[in-house]
Amino acid sequence: MTLSTADVCALALLAHHLGRDLQRAARRAGGPRSLLTASDDVFCAALGVSGAGRARVAGVRRQVAQTDAEAVLKARGITAIGAGDGRASPLLAQAFDPPFGVFTTAPGRCAEAWDGRRPVIAIVGSRRAGVASTAFAASLAAGLVRRGAVIVSGLARGVDAAAHRGALDAAGTTIAVLGAGVDSSYPRANRALRKRIDAEGAVVSEYWPETLPAPWRFPARNRIVAGIAHAVVVVDAAATSGALITADFAVELGRPVLAVPHPPWEAGGAGAVNLIATGAAVCRGVDDVVDEVPHPGWTDLGGAVPPTELEGTAARVFDRIRTCPGRLDELVSHLSLEAREVSAALAELELAGLAVVDAQQRWLAQPTH
Amino acid sequence: MAVMVCVITSPAIVGLDTATVQVEVDLRPGLPAFAVVGLPDAAVQEARERVRSGIANQGYRVPPVRIVANLAPADLRKAGPQYDLPIALAILAGAEQLSPSAVAGVGAAGELALDGTLRPVAGTLAMAEHAARHGWRALVVPVQNAAEAALVEGETTIIPVGSLREAAEVLAGERPVPIVAPAPWPPDVRNDVPDLCDVHGQPAARRALEIAAAGMHSLLMVGPPGGGKTMLARRIPGLLPPLTRDDAITLTRIHSVAGRLPPGQGLMSRRPFRAPHHSISAAGLVGGGRLPQPGEVTLAHLGVLFLDEVGAFQPQVLDALRQPMEHGVVDVVRAMASARFPARPLLVCAGNPCPCGHADDPGGRCVCPPGRAETYQARLSGPVADRIDIRIEVPRVDSAALIEGVPDEPSSAVAARVEAADARRIERGQQYPNARLQGTALRKAVSLDGNGRRVMESAMTRLGLTARGFDRVLRVARTIADLDSSRKVGESHLLEAVGLRAYRSLG
């Protein structure tokens, strides 16, 4: 199926103005092209609209026909990549119910990221994830980037944001798939990160740029995250987490799903544990992902972070938090050191990227991959 | 009976400044009446009743004539009951119950009770300074205010008296002038400020308190309810370096003017601790009123201003702290009078990490939605965020530490180190605490070597330290080096200073 830019725009605009999804209507009408060129009667029948609603649908169609959508996109610096376009993701084309196309501000970086030469790994998980989980997600993303991968996620709080950040910190490429138009600034908490991704990665969405976020669009967004990735890694997901939807899409596509093991006594991680119980591979780090995803694009170069030379108090503190994370005061009393020595050591470790502090003000050793 | 006019002076308080008020009393034949003119407030108007009763009850006679008391200059608003005594003395002199020459060149201030005894008034120290500056022969003050008045050195004789009759008799030379000894200096430092030895555990918080005290660095403590934040804050005044006599006099003047000098205390030798409730208004916090009165930030000058539950203060109230925190003074500008008050407290704020208070709890008891703790913490320090040098976590101490109750280091030991660190600053020729180091003075006091520069660079990239945050780290590191008796600010000092920025999300 090949769709022109004009077709992609028209379909997205129609979906935007009608406030609904056109995937099913397109299938009923015999494909997106047929839907676009159908008479108002056929179009309404495919949408399942009857009676008074038909006049409104016809009005929207006329309005969309008169809009120079490509000029609007051009003015905003946004490109539409239609399905079948040379720049489209070949993996996404295999997905069940692929989008008509995607909108992005960085078509070049997208095409290069998903042209198949590099492994594309989705890292998804809880929005409520703690620092330990987000630190793991970030370092996993960084480690995969250093092995040649591109990181995909959904720009949500928590694990998603950490995955994007980790990839960027390691000077890698990352793609954020939005459940809203690329012009929306959702979620606001990630505005700074969004700026970095705009500059160094790519933000994509199947929706018309002005589309606002809505809860029903997130599962649809997850099918794209899974669709463009060779594998999905779930870090920290509760039993009802949206990340599990992404994993389901990958399973349906026959692509590897990995999950990071989580202690069973913490209810917050039950989703990831259930995935492993039902056959997902265990992800303990970069190597598990590389083993699970056969791809010629994996590199060995830069695989290991050069071990930092630690000495004195910093080494003692690092050894302690690696096995037993703790708060400043706990470390002071356990190590029988002065508060000033421990806090200086922690700052040294933090600045070296070897320690992070979580919301409970507990210090953890930063995993290095 | 001949017309008699008699004049006596009284100092008026305007903000922290003073002005001379001439109290003229005119007695002329006519139906007995008593008027006070010259922009008096209600309390001054009521002087008529107190003066009449006071004179009569002290065995003198209120002349049965038309009495007009005029307070000059007329454009200065006169407030408070301090004019009772000068008006009464002027009436006695006018009625020749006291020789007019006895009151020439004499100032007086005091409130009369109905029985003619004297009550203390606010601002006596500033008044005594005014009298000395203007070469007044003598100043009559209530005996309760004698100690503060006696702090002033000069030619003016301070005459402390307990009643109107005593005042008249001393001025007439019928009684000796009562002797008042000035408050001893240095003062007796065994004070009743709570001691750090009551706090068990909390090594990190103790260290942060020591650093805050040594450099007058503003401090934010975040932690769960019952963690001991309030307890720690109350102990900070006991860690600060001793006051100089000049500072003690400044404090005495402020607290005296505000009418808050503890009774019988001549000199504020202790650093103040002020903890206004979060319902306070902006005027209450920084000063205001039709006749300018100092606010909490001035009452806490050179001491501690503790904002407990800082997140509960109105944002615009906290915003009013900007000017004082930046410039060390508050300007209260009013139509009637304007005033400038000093305002250099050590700002200490405390709050919970999230609305439910448990975001820090390792047990995961927090019930707030994701992201709520961050926005709450941003609001905690919001308007004062860029003024906070040190942010620490105050976790709940486990019950074992509380039960064991091993006595911890007392305040005196910490205070000794703080004083030594402060001495190093003075040795450097630095006139003010490290918290006020800025710009070139800061660069001069903290010169970074290669290692230091590397630490600061990685702090900026790793932790997203802003330019403001950068300066804060340098200032705190300077204090840490002073506590370490080190002329140079080294890598370990910088690292510890970086570590004193818990809650990094606050920027």
Ligand SMILES: Nc1ncnc2c1ncn2[C@@H]1O[C@H](COP(=O)(O)OP(=O)(O)OP(=O)(O)O)[C@@H](O)[C@H]1O
């Ligand atoms: N480290 C400690 N050592 C001794 N007593 C402590 C300690 N921590 C707390 N306490 C006891 O707990 C009481 C409550 O502490 P405090 O009122 O200072 O807590 P807080 O952090 O200010 O709490 P809130 O957030 O509720 O205001 C103290 O009065 C004291 O008796």
Ligand SMILES: [Mg+2]
């Ligand atoms: Mg409290």
Ligand SMILES: [Zn+2]
């Ligand atoms: Zn909470």
